[in-house]
Amino acid sequence: MNVGGVKFGGQPGELPSVLCGTIFYQGHRIVEDEGRGIFDKKAAKRLIDRQAELSAETGCPSVLHLYARSIQAFQSYLDFIDGVWSGPFIIDSADAATRAAAAALVSEIGYADRAIYNSISLATDEAEARSIGDSEVDTAIILAYNPSEPGVDGSLAILETGGRVRAEGLLATARDLGVTNLLIDPAVLPLGSGAGSALRFSVAAKARLGLPVGSGIHNAISSWSWLSKKETAIRKGCDAAAGAMQLLSAADFLLYGPIEMADVIFPAAAMADILIAEAVRDLDIAPEGVHPLHRLV
């Protein structure tokens, strides 16, 4: 799968992991006004440049994960990235109307082929679905969250059949809306509530559906109360470890959270990519030309 020049998927060990850092997230210090999208442009450029530098250094491609509270903020962020980022980006908001409006906006300004919609899920109502269908966005993250049937089977059911809560599977819904590039997200729950099943689901979904898989496993770490009382270095260590575990569990991409974590995540992901590539070296799976195995060792 190719989105805005970045390849997702392949057999484990074949392609480097795609790493997606979030900017303008809720509570991001560089944002002065979340509603209007007013922020420190110098700081934002530094963060985006740093992610791009690490991407070039390691060989792991990157995606900019844009979070906005309102469509006005989205407009402001998209105007800004026009000059500083030419790769793919994720459009995301907690508000369905804002996400839907963003899909229309990127279509209008000619960015739809670089945009990844986050996400199509059980929460996608008719109005949001109509907006996605009317837009030119053809790439979306499909959230396999099935609260009525937790676990691997339930997550696959929500994608394939809709399980007990939808008349059809989310994959069919997405395709009906013109979304041809589907990225699967297991929806990582908090530790203690079933976070680990995302790892097993990732392997099962990739094998069964043949689609790229990835997650925001950092959410399980950041919501872990026990860890939150520990030092920063310890928390970062757990973030890196969780990312690497997700990659070893067949993930093709990571929604690694705050873009400030790039310095921690890129080395960890590159290390995981190298180990996986070496693990399959004698099975005739060769890593692509641009890969941490070729760049860093």
Place this chain on the structure above:
Amino acid sequence: MRDTTKKRIKGYEETWPPVRGDYRVCDPDAAVAVVTLTSPLVLRGAAIFGQCKTENLGVEKIVANVISNCNIRFLILCGVESKGHLPGNTILALHRNGIDEQGRIIGSGGAIPFIQNLPPEAISRFQDQVELIDCIGIEDAAQIEELIVRYSRMAKPYPSEPFQVVKRKAAHRLIAAGEGDLFFGAGVAMDTTAWIVIDESETEATIEAATEG
């Protein structure tokens, strides 16, 4: 001989609250619990207070911790609502309408408002035991503390035993073995020697097609 009287009078088990989360316990004998939604408020006088940002698992934890303490008769919802998720709106809907057969909280405006880890009796108990005080949007700690004092005076413990929510155990299931030696469920197995992941349904279809051919 063990004295159980004290335990019953207290209205909660020694291990209360039973579910971990983003909260602080002040006085387990107090009558008021406070959900501050996304606002990181620090309050005095409540039995327990804390944030809630999600409309499913977060809400379940609140219900489990509230109904396991009979002293809690009022639940104040305050602070800034979590956009999109709407946990405050969801708690109000749960209390007013309950859930449907799929576990969906009836009437919630939240994104994915489902209850998956609580039995129906726990929802009924929640509806019966506590009265909700809707102060969503208010972040003034002093104002909320005044409400805590006011409602604490009005309360008597719920006349029953604490309701303990027991986590459902995952059913043990034997997964049919195929060619692989590491099984992920849903018909997917891995042959760890060859590092090949197999979808057993596809494998069977291939074998059938080859046999027929």
